[in-house]
Amino acid sequence: MREIMVKTPSMTSTIYIGEDVIAKRLPVLASGQTNFVVTDENVYALYGEWLRAKFPKTEFFILPSGEEHKNFSSLQTILEKMTQAGLRRTARLFAVGGGVVGDIGGLAASLYMRGISYVQIPTTLLAQVDSSVGGKTAVDLNGVKNVVGAFYQPCEVWIDPTFLKTLPEREIKCGVGEIVKYAALNAEILRLIEENTERICDLGFLTTLVEECVRHKAKVVEIDEKETGERKSLNVGHTTGHAIELTSGLSHGESVLYGMLFETRMAVRAGVCDRAHGERVIQLVEKALALAPCSKPDFSKIETDAEKARSDKKNTENGEIMMAVAQDLGAWTLFSMPLESYKSALAQAVKDGR
Ligand SMILES: NC(=O)c1ccc[n+]([C@@H]2O[C@H](COP(=O)([O-])OP(=O)(O)OC[C@H]3O[C@@H](n4cnc5c(N)ncnc54)[C@H](O)[C@@H]3O)[C@@H](O)[C@H]2O)c1
Ligand SMILES: [Zn+2]
Incomplete structure (x- = not known):
């Protein structure tokens, strides 16, 4: 089991990675106290029995699967369930699932009695590489993604790669979408993927x-927990990705891949991104x-x-559409343009x- 610490002004979270993580951490964090498990229907169908054995005498909330349930009404139902279960402030919430369960479970933990402790147990590749780390929690509202939320760090994140064995291929692809985002920003990750493309679905x-x-x-979140600077780099591909996600019905990870493809082409054309670096990123996106x-x-x-990109307030500034662009290895920048120019650049x- 490997350990990665994330120290932010609000708290220190520890991320544990390994096949033995649950066996090792569960007795430390879950025994002898009141817990509450949030999961979704698909995860429960696969792991429900196992989870019930791990969390005996524990109230479970099983969310229907899918982004459309990451909403206010599900959040309210979770909070009602927590109240009915009589959870006190010392109770701990465990979010076991993909990014949807992690985002809504984390938000419920942040709101219940002004905040109770919670643990992320990510079961999708996307949640393991991205959404379970960093404390961004949210629900969507009226078609605007993640517009209601909080920065609220989990006390621990337990990443067990064996969950990925039951993940459909399409969900692996979604996680690879976020991995390619890191590759565009990080030389070591880019090298690793380029040298092992044929092993991309291999569990090891x-x-x-x-x-x-x-x-x-973890490093980026430590520098900038609340996304006022460095953390914006992790939005590479996401301005256009979110617009595509809202209009195409594609999943988050697939939309981010298309977002990266189009934004990289735009940035290369505008001379904001190094051509050779842009080509490497585009090749990876196409493979993914x-x-x-x-x-x-x-x-x-x-x-x-493209109009939808405007609904994402964090990606607009002075009425302009703003994108995070990986310019070259280790270098990124914010690149913005008026809506009309963005629309035509995107069409191009x-x-x-x-
Ligand atoms: N908080 C953040 O920093 C952050 C970062 C990236 C994405 N997100 C959010 O994450 C969400 C997307 O996450 P996701 O792609 O994990 O989606 P998801 O939670 O909907 O999971 C995808 C599908 O996989 C199923 N599933 C989960 N674990 C499984 C397993 N082990 N085996 C088989 N099936 C399994 C789920 O039931 C679901 O049908 C979006 O809402 C996005 O906005 C948040
Ligand atoms: Zn994302």
Whole structure:
């Protein structure tokens, strides 16, 4: 079991990675106290019996699976369940699932009695490399992603790679979407993937990648917990990715891959991103998109879809659309343009691939 600390002004979280993490940490954190488990239907169908044995005499909340349930009404139901269970301030919440469960479970923990302790147990690749680390919690509201939320750090994150064995190929691809984002920013991760492309779905290799990505994210969160500077770098591909996610029905990870593809092409064309670096990133994105082929979304109306980028307030400044761009290895910048220019640059970026 490996250990990575994330020290922020609000608290120190410890991330544990390894197949033995649950066996080792559960007796320390869960025994002899009141716990509450939040999970989703798919995870419960696969691991429910095992979880019930690990968390005896514990109230479970099982969320229907899918992003559409990461909303206010589910949050309210979770909080009602916690109240009905009579949880006190000393209780601990365990969020066992993908990014949806982690985001909503973390937010519920932050709100219940003004904040109780919680543990993230990420079960998707995306949640293991990204969403379980760093304390961003949220729900979507009226079609705006993550608009209601809090920065609230988990006390611990338990990353057990064996959960990935039951993950469908398409979900692996979603996680690879976030991994490619790290690769665009981190020379070591880029080298690792480029040298092992054929092993990208291999559990042992994924475990190495998860650890490298978590180390990268932990460093960034330590520097800038509340995303006022350095943490914005982790939004590479996300301005356009979120707009695509809202309009195409694709998952978060797939949308981020398309977001990175189009934003990198835009940045290269504008001379903001080094051409050779941009090409390396684009090649990785294309390989990742081919991992679990799905029908290519219709980007013919991308100019209208682009309006959605405006709904993401953290990606707009002075009315301009702002993107985080990996310029070269170890160098990133914020790149912004007025909405109308963004729309045409995006339409051009879609055409550039034909
Ligand atoms: N908080 C953050 O910093 C952050 C960062 C990135 C993404 N996110 C959020 O994360 C969410 C996406 O996360 P996700 O891709 O994990 O989606 P998800 O939670 O919807 O999980 C994807 C699917 O995999 C299933 N699943 C989970 N674990 C499984 C397992 N071990 N075996 C088989 N199936 C399993 C789920 O039931 C679901 O159907 C989005 O809401 C996004 O906004 C948050
Ligand atoms: Zn993301």
